[in-house]
Amino acid sequence: MAQSSPSLTAKTAGVPPAPPRRKRAGSRAERLAPLVLVAPAVLVIVVMRLWPLLLGINFSFTGDGDRDGTAVGFDNYLTLFDDPLFRTALRNVGLLVLLLPVAVAIPGLLATFIYLKVPGHRVYRGVYFFPAVLSPVIVGAIFTLLLAYDGPLNTLLGGVGIGPVDWLGDPDVAIFAVVGVHVWATFGMALVVFLAGFATLDPSLLDAAEVDGASLSQTIRHVIVPGLSRTIQFVLVTTMIGMLTSMFGLLYVMTSGGPEGSTYLPEYYIWTQQGQMNRPALASAASTALFLIMLVVGLAQIGVLRRATGKEDR
Amino acid sequence: MKQRALWSAVLVAGLMATAGCGSASGPGSSTGGTSGKLVVWDWKSGDAKAAGYLEKAKADFAENHPGVAVEFVAQPFDQYYTLLGTAIQSGKGPDVILFNGGGQIRDRSDALAPLDTYVTEDRQRLAGWDAFTKAGKVYASPVTLQGHPLYYNKDLYQKAGLNPDAPAGTWSDFVKNCGTITEKTGAKCFALGNKEGYGIQFFLSAMGSTTLTAQEYDDWIAGKRNWTSANVKRLFELWKEANDSGLNNDGVNSTAMFNDEFALFQSGKAANVIGLMSDVGHWKDFAEFIAPDKIGVMAAPVVTPSATPSLPYDGGIGYAVAKWTKDPKLAADLVRSLTSTDALKAFYVDGGAITSDTSIDVSAGGPAVKTIVSAVKAGKPALHVALSSKTLDLMGRLSQQLLSGSTTVDEAVRQLAASDTTG
Incomplete structure (x- = not known):
């Protein structure tokens, strides 16, 4: 672009009409080229992301059944927050947030043991990661069998004199059983991230701690945890996303949202209303509510991540 | 450079023009009208x-x-x-x-x-x-x-010393027979899976004709459902009692109807099951595990003396x-x-x-199939089919609460009435 300007000023005196026109046409093509090149990306985002999102929000203000297509204001949202089932789903989201530290501590602790080279650590590294490659449907089916009322786990418990627990049939137990299985199935990925974090840990610090006579718990608390703070924050964020967005398969296979609706999550609620109850507008309202929740959680996570990685940038 | 930009533009335009072609609902050849x-x-x-x-x-x-x-x-x-x-x-x-x-x-x-x-x-x-x-x-x-006959395993009845060709006519006799079967063979009375909340639907329809009066039954189907009626309440009490008195297999709320419930019946771990007539969970499926002549179908045992059993289908x-x-x-x-x-x-x-x-x-x-077909003529529409999917969903959850004891029959019936009247 820079070399075209001197030739332009030189030729303006002679006034031959053709060259400037060609120049103008050329610069227009060059001006348009970047727009054309970003167009696919923009179109994909607008058509595949923003437009459906806006449609969904729009649908959430229309009615179902007889009131199909008519504007109903906030009726769907009132129905939603009046529905004990949706409130249970939201309560379960809160429960997941509370269980998050446990879900992060398990892979963190196990990764520490592998890093400290406990006997057989090579085997454990492979074994721990294995469930992460299984589909939730398969994991769900396996644990439905294991946790059945007359299944092997209860037989085992019976052997040591503990009465059978209806793992998936007791409303107070079922959600913990499902979350437990989800943690079992996904902690391998977090473990790998932790091991990668350990690789960046300065071994001389550990040696120094050893020389100073620090116990294992002191080493973990004062050397490993501070050194891994960024890794821990990253695992915290990704585990939360995983819990909120990928438990549908397990719920579908293991409990169908039951017993008594105690294991509903917003995702499952949306699917039921849309697919089973034929109430797409209510499902849209629930989706919008879930979107807002995810937005808040996501913004909080971005804040955490920025604080974590910010130090590194500077 | 210009040339390249132009070509990219043409390429992109071409891609955009072809994107979104075709139909999500299959090729055009599958539509009729010609x-x-x-x-x-x-x-x-x-x-x-x-x-x-x-x-x-x-x-x-x-x-x-x-x-x-x-x-x-x-x-x-x-x-x-x-x-x-x-x-x-x-x-x-x-x-x-x-x-x-x-x-x-x-x-x-x-x-x-x-x-x-x-x-x-x-x-x-x-x-x-x-x-x-x-x-x-x-x-x-x-x-x-499609309907809900009450199947029974004649083998288990025989082993318990009962006459397999003369099943109980009343609910109290039925429960008594079940006691004998459990005592003699260890098999439970009902195979039941209510994980999805379908168990209550089958139970409601199978026991409806012998618990409600004929008038109440016809009103229910016609949409004039009286949820405060003593007999309607009795149906849900029966559901709870049957479980509390140990007639069902263990872990009902975590047992899937398809196909764990039917597997329990087929393997002789339960003497009775409320099954289906067609597709799955029916006489032909059972006959793969139990000899066809050992599968019986009985009329629902009478709960309310004035009621007469009819096949719900x-x-x-x-x-x-x-x-x-x-x-x-x-x-x-x-x-x-x-x-x-x-x-x-x-x-x-x-x-x-x-x-x-x-x-x-x-x-x-x-x-079994002979009894079912002969009962079709006098049969009536099933009770649960008349309910909306929203009410059925609620009934599934309430039925689980009834079994676990976290709600009462009165409260369950009240919630169902509210759901049924709002549509």
Whole structure:
């Protein structure tokens, strides 16, 4: 672009009409080229992301059944927050947030043991990661069998004199059983991230701690945890996303949202209303509510991540 | 550089123009409307068990209309009504459509042609029309019947020293017999899976005719449901009592009906099960594990003395004619071929379905199927089929709460009444 300007000023005196026109046409093509090149990306985002999102929000203000297509204001949202089932789903989201530290501590602790080279650590590294490659449907089916009322786990418990627990049939137990299985199935990925974090840990610090006579718990608390703070924050964020967005398969296979609706999550609620109850507008309202929740959680996570990685940038 | 930008633009424009082509609802060849060809949508024609049935139906139709081609398009069942909704919205699609009876067809009757004038000859021969009728007009001809007989394992009754051919007539005798069976054989009384909340639906319909009075039953079906009636309350009390007194297998709320419940019955771990008539969980499935002559079907034991037992059943699946088809008479003829005695007989023999044609000879199928077919004439629509899917969903959760003791029968009935009246 820079070399075209001197030739332009030189030729303006002679006034031959053709060259400037060609120049103008050329610069227009060059001006348009970047727009054309970003167009696919923009179109994909607008058509595949923003437009459906806006449609969904729009649908959430229309009615179902007889009131199909008519504007109903906030009726769907009132129905939603009046529905004990949706409130249970939201309560379960809160429960997941509370269980998050446990879900992060398990892979963190196990990764520490592998890093400290406990006997057989090579085997454990492979074994721990294995469930992460299984589909939730398969994991769900396996644990439905294991946790059945007359299944092997209860037989085992019976052997040591503990009465059978209806793992998936007791409303107070079922959600913990499902979350437990989800943690079992996904902690391998977090473990790998932790091991990668350990690789960046300065071994001389550990040696120094050893020389100073620090116990294992002191080493973990004062050397490993501070050194891994960024890794821990990253695992915290990704585990939360995983819990909120990928438990549908397990719920579908293991409990169908039951017993008594105690294991509903917003995702499952949306699917039921849309697919089973034929109430797409209510499902849209629930989706919008879930979107807002995810937005808040996501913004909080971005804040955490920025604080974590910010130090590194500077 | 300019050239390259231009080419990229052309390439991108080309890509954009081709994106979004095609149709999510399948290729255009599967839509009908052209004369000389009829298109049928269903979810059965891919099933080997239905092959003989369709063969017979096609032959019957070809005999009367030699020049007309018939194409069967099997859709996946889990997306069937979604795909159909798209076809209905665009006003074109298959000429003949398979439907489930009840809400599924009634909700879509606007898109269908009434068949009354075409099927008058079939009205007597076939049963189950009610499930395909809306506002006095018939929209489909029934193919199968679906209902909830009470099956029992004659072997277990015999082992317990009871007469397998004289099952209990009253609820108290039934419970007494169950006690004997559990004592002598260790088998439970009922195989029950209520993980999805379906168990209560089957129980409600199976025990309805002997708990409600005839008047209450007919009112329920007609939509005038009296939830404060003592007998309606009794049905839910019965559900709870049966579990509390140990008649059911353990862990009912975590046992799936399909197929853990039926597996318990088939393996002789429970003496009775409320099953189905067609498709799955029925006499033919059970006969793979229990000898056919050892599977019995008994009338529901009487709870309220003035009530008489009747088989709860409805039309299962049936074929309808789309409003947009060019020649409704021709499409209706295909429906008639699809419900001809020969075709339905093949469906019964291959798939074990109880078909809408009760004149088919089923004597070779064993005592269970014979009892079911003989009970069809006096049967009535099932209670739970009359409820909306929203109320059924709520009933599923309440039934689990009743079993775990976290709600009372009064509270459950109150919530169901509220859900039922708001639609």
